[in-house]
Amino acid sequence: MFKIFLVEDDDTMRDIIFDNIKKWGFEGYLPHSFHDVFKSFIDCQPHLVLMDINLPEFDGFYLCQKIREVSKVPIIFLSSRDTPMDMIMAMNMGGDDFIQKPIDTDVLMAKINAMLRRTYSYTDTVASVIEWGGAILNLKDSTLLYNNGHIELTKNEFKIMYLLMKNAGKVVTRDNIMRSLWEDESFVDENTLTVNVVRIRKKLTEAGLKDFIQTKKGQGYIIL
Template sequence: MFKLLLIEDDTTLFHEIKDRLSQWSYDVYGITDFNKVMEQFTDIRPDLVIIDIQLPKFDGFHWCRMIRSHSNVPIIFLSSRDHPTDIVMSMQLGADDFIQKPFHFDVLIAKVQATLRRVYNYNTDKVELKTWCGATIDYEKNTVTHPNGTIVLTKNEVFILKLLIEKKNRIVTREELINSLWDDKRFISDNTLTVNVNRLRKRLDELGLGVFIETKVGQGYMATEEANNYA
């Protein structure tokens, strides 16, 4: 049974979401003290976190940063705000998905199921290590190790990188990436993929590898082993 942590201060909504997700055999936990979110996160050790943006004490962005400093657990944001910068900020902080309130519970359940399936069940064809541009990518540990250092990627980031490297020097279309990452593209904005790829590049830039992920305008993205200016 997967354990889900729902960081939501609206008691009514919390219980509605908990009831719906419990019907799918998920074990849903809530926050009892918003001064001790990280303590409860550590105690629960959830398999997925759902965070509202507007919360007491600190907002959801703060808690996303805190969680990401300790864990690569998948994170889905909830928000009643409709400003595009909220989606961009969420993805830049390492969130896996974003759901705008009000939402249909079928959409929430579909996104939770897709995220859990992708994070915990995706097939790496039993290839745990891959070399690329002088770096070693560990698909099991989600790390990229290079003479310039080691970075830890989120599940979304390593999944995108894996798809691109598998088709190195060939264009992977935006549609293919979206379908592989989120199952049902009806629930995903095109900007969500852009933010995820940009975040991956930013992380790879720490090792000097961001230039090896090229944008093919109007088509998709391509991993190469010859540096080009992608900006």
């Protein structure tokens, strides 16, 4: 069962969200106090964090940074702040999404389900690595190994490599990759996928894996 860690200062909003978490069959957890949110997070080891920005002791930005020092767990910010800078700060601090208050609980739960699906579905497998052509993709730490070299991948780069290596020898269409990465984020355009693939190819080439990912014009990408 997925564990959701909720850090919310507004009592009414906290109760509403917590009830919805339980109705959807998730385990809900709250910090012991606002003074020891980080310790509560460590004790809980949740699958996803819902974090208000305005908190009594330490703000959500600070706590997000602390969590990012030890975990890649998805973090969704909840806030009444509505300026572009607040949203940019939330992403720069390591957040994965930003939901502005007042919150529609149906939208919130849809985002939670989508985030959990994207984050954990590709690790639902017995194997912890995928190997192809001497390249080894580690599903546990999102890295690629080749000739004793260690290639660090971003979250999206890792998901792209996972799809391509899982389907090695088959063409994976751009549409399929887009749906897997950003199925509920309509603001992302196709150029974003192109940029990610270019970055992956650069990293692979520097590691000695030139032309590892090939383009099939009008179709998509393939690893042979």
